[in-house]
């Protein structure tokens with residue numbers, strides 16, 4: 547199983563979270579890539595794919611939506627996946643993580659974690675205290691869930 551964390555980022559906060567998640571996924575030797583550099587053929591059945599985007603106007607960024615659409619047209623059967631976003635802590639903030647997760651699921655991926663949100667203080671950041679540690683812990687959880695899923699499938 548290999549792991550890929552792909553992200554879009556305007557000001558670097560989502561990139562920092564993607565890198566922290568990859569640290570937590572260290573046992574899977576995760577690769578971190580900007581969403582535009584993802585080639586759908588880089589992903590095979592059995593891999594773990596994590597996709598993250600800032601919320602921009604209540605949804606994932608355009609680049610993220612385009613990458614998801616490319617992935618979706620190829621199909622993600624057998625791929626294990628999860629989605630996250632970064633957002634400002636507001637009463638009404640919209641959502642990107644749920645939309646990413648739903649699109650991954652609709653493309654055939656097996657979802658191994660609930661959509662996850664990480665918080666920035668303002669549009670350009672910085673991240674709230676503790677968010678990179680929380681991202682690393684989430685990465686560890688993903689890695690355990692993905693392994694358990696793989697074991698279950700081959701049993």
Ligand SMILES: Cc1cc2nc3c(=O)[nH]c(=O)nc-3n(C[C@H](O)[C@H](O)[C@H](O)COP(=O)(O)O)c2cc1C
Pocket residue numbers: 554555556557558559560561600601602603604605632633634635636638639640666668669670671
């Ligand atoms: C054009 C634009 C629209 C945004 N819309 C939202 C929004 O609807 N809800 C929200 O919580 N944050 C919103 N934000 C704040 C972003 O989520 C925040 O800038 C992002 O998490 C920072 O991550 P980045 O450094 O990776 O770009 C918006 C930011 C921009 C630039």
